[in-house]
Amino acid sequence: MSELIDNSRFRKKKLKELILQLHEGKSPGKVREELLATLQSIPYGEVVEVEQELISEGLPESEVLRLCDIHGEVLEGNVDLSGAKEIPPGHPVDVFIQENKAIKKSIEKASNLLHSLEKMPEDNFRNFTLVLQAAFNELMDVDKHYQRKEYLVFPYLEKNEITGPPKVMWGKHDEIRDQLKGCLSLLREEDLSPKDLSDALGLLYFPALKALSDMIQKEEEILFPMCMDVLTTDDWWYVHKQTLDFGFTLYDPKVEWKPERFQGDAEDYEAPDQVGDSVALPSGSFSVAELKAILNTAPVDMTFVDKHDKVKFFTQGKHRIFPRSRSIINRDVRLCHPPGSVDIVEKIIEDFRSGKESHAPFWIQLKGRFILIEYYAMRDDHGEYLGTLEVSQDLTNARALEGERRILSYGEPHEK
Numbered sequence: 150m151s152e153l154i155d156n157s158r159f160r161k162k163k164l165k166e167l168i169l170q171l172h173e174g175k176s177p178g179k180v181r182e183e184l185l186a187t188l189q190s191i192p193y194g195e196v197v198e199v200e201q202e203l204i205s206e207g208l209p210e211s212e213v214l215r216l217c218d219i220h221g222e223v224l225e226g227n228v229d230l231s232g233a234k235e236i237p238p239g240h241p242v243d244v245f246i247q248e249n250k251a252i253k254k255s256i257e258k259a260s261n262l263l264h265s266l267e268k269m270p271e272d273n274f275r276n277f278t279l280v281l282q283a284a285f286n287e288l289m290d291v292d293k294h295y296q297r298k299e300y301l302v303f304p305y306l307e308k309n310e311i312t313g314p315p316k317v318m319w320g321k322h323d324e325i326r327d328q329l330k331g332c333l334s335l336l337r338e339e340d341l342s343p344k345d346l347s348d349a350l351g352l353l354y355f356p357a358l359k360a361l362s363d364m365i366q367k368e369e370e371i372l373f374p375m376c377m378d379v380l381t382t383d384d385w386w387y388v389h390k391q392t393l394d395f396g397f398t399l400y401d402p403k404v405e406w407k408p409e410r411f412q413g414d415a416e417d418y419e420a421p422d423q424v425g426d427s428v429a430l431p432s433g434s435f436s437v438a439e440l441k442a443i444l445n446t447a448p449v450d451m452t453f454v455d456k457h458d459k460v461k462f463f464t465q466g467k468h469r470i471f472p473r474s475r476s477i478i479n480r481d482v483r484l485c486h487p488p489g490s491v492d493i494v495e496k497i498i499e500d501f502r503s504g505k506e507s508h509a510p511f512w513i514q515l516k517g518r519f520i521l522i523e524y525y526a527m528r529d530d531h532g533e534y535l536g537t538l539e540v541s542q543d544l545t546n547a548r549a550l551e552g553e554r555r556i557l558s559y560g561e562p563h564e565k
Contacts, residue, residue, distance in 0.1 A: 164199045201313040233374035239406030241302075241388045242373050244397065248294050249365045251399035256358050259284040263354055266347060274343050279489060282336040286484045287399065289329050291361065293479055294398040295322040298372075301388045301395070305380050318372065321364060328357035382408045396460075396479030450541040453527075454482045456534055458498060470520055470541045482537075501526035502534045518545045 236243045262281050269277050299322065303315040331353055335341065380388075386408055427436050435443070444451065445466035452463040452473065460480050463473045482498070483491050500506040507526040512519065521544050527535040546561055 161199050161202075165203065169203075200317065201311060203313075205313070234377040236373075236377065237406060239402055239404035241297075241385055241392065241406070242377060243404075243406070244392070244400070244402050245294065245298075245373060246369065247402070248398040248400045249369065252288070252291055252294070252361060252365065255284065255287050255399060256361055259288060260355075260358055263350060263358075266343070266350070269343070271343060278336050278341060278346070279487075282333065283487060285329060285332045285336065288357075288361065289333065289484055290398045290476070290480060291329075292326060292398075293396045295326070296479075297388075297392060297395045298322075301391055302376060302380070305384045305388075306376070309379050311375075311379065314372070314375075318364075318367065321360070321367075325357065325360045325364060328353065328360060332357055382410070393475065393478055397474075397476040399476055401474040401476050448542065452539040453536060454498075454539070455536040456502075458482050460485060461536075468542070470515070470543060497524055498537060501537055504532070504534070512544075518543050519548055520544070 236246070259281070262277075262284055266277070299315075299319055303319065306312075306315050332349075335345070335349055335353065338345075389406060427434055428440055444464050447464070447466065448468045450464060450466075450468055450470045453461050455461045458481055460477045460482055463477075465473075477485055483494055486494050497506075497509050500509075501524075507528075509524040511522045513522065514520070520541060522539065522541045525538045525540065527538050529535055
């Protein structure tokens with residue numbers, strides 16, 4: 150046992166020396182060579198301990214943040230995950246990892262688009278920027294992934310006195326958010342030229358994609374294995390129950406995770422603030438189960454966007470016209486539409502919020518069906534704007550009705 154302890158001390162001492170060498174300006178390539186020569190690999194938990202120790206010993210968090218990418222590059226592929234716990238399907242960490250797979254695909258798509266810029270005919274440049282804008286809109290969805298880490302996972306690490314790494318990682322989140330916002334801001338400029346975009350590739354676009362990829366490496370090699378060690382089953386259950394408050398990123402879990410102790414008699418277990426919950430309104434009341442059934446039985450397709458322009462809810466009945474995934478929950482509604490229609494979305498929201506308008510109807514032909522799509526401004530009793538409700542319904546059969554039906558007959562109105 151003493152040999153193992155000594156080995157751990159040696160590895161942490163050596164890793165700390167190597168990170169401080171980076172701090173002093175030594176080439177990452179040289180440091181990586183020394184790492185491979187002396188350590189070959191280091192357990193994920195020791196990387197976190199060293200980072201925490203450096204901050205405790207006075208290395209400013211801002212400097213650790215600056216070095217984060219460099220020492221991540223040095224450690225890439227050399228972190229020992231052999232002791233990591235198994236992750237159950239549907240577990241919050243499994244969801245994070247599945248989201249990372251989707252994020253990687255989006256990164257690859259955006260990267261391929263950027264590499265094709267030099268072959269892009271100038272007369273097709275505007276369409277190209279719209280496609281690229283859509284790709285970076287998709288990548289902005291990573292914000293929900295980061296928020297769940299920041300507000301649901303990091304507090305448990307801090308409760309266990311692991312404070313440095315979460316602060317450093319949160320700082321990287323903010324850098325990535327700013328980089329992605331910068332990419333989108335440039336793409337939205339009306340007078341953007343191919344040269345402007347080409348000049349920004351090495352300064353803005355490719356660094357943003359690399360930062361996203363590097364964060365995935367840090368999560369999967371260090372953060373997630375450590376969290377599996379530190380957080381209890383009850384902690385993870387809380388994270389799981391609160392996840393929909395933030396939403397998923399580019400992925401909708403196919404498996405509903407539930408810890409073993411909540412199985413069987415506790416199959417209907419809910420968070421304490423939801424037990425026995427009911428909804429009381431001036432004209433009556435119903436349970437949450439009844440409310441869910443009412444919303445999903447109504448022959449319409451509804452989506453609610455709150456006053457902060459975030460998608461908060463959609464019905465899941467058999468009458469859905471437009472597919473919805475829970476990955477849109479808590480996503481800015483602008484990012485849920487093609488760039489070409491964002492102006493219309495913003496106009497509706499602006500007019501609803503100002504009180505200028507309260508209803509915007511549209512109708513389209515979709516696969517031979519007549520679809521009515523209506524947007525309604527939602528306001529409280531004092532007229533304050535609460536958000537927007539989108540209601541879509543297939544009126545094909547209703548438009549074909551003639552005469553009367555006064556005799557009981559089950560089935561759709563057009564059926565005999």
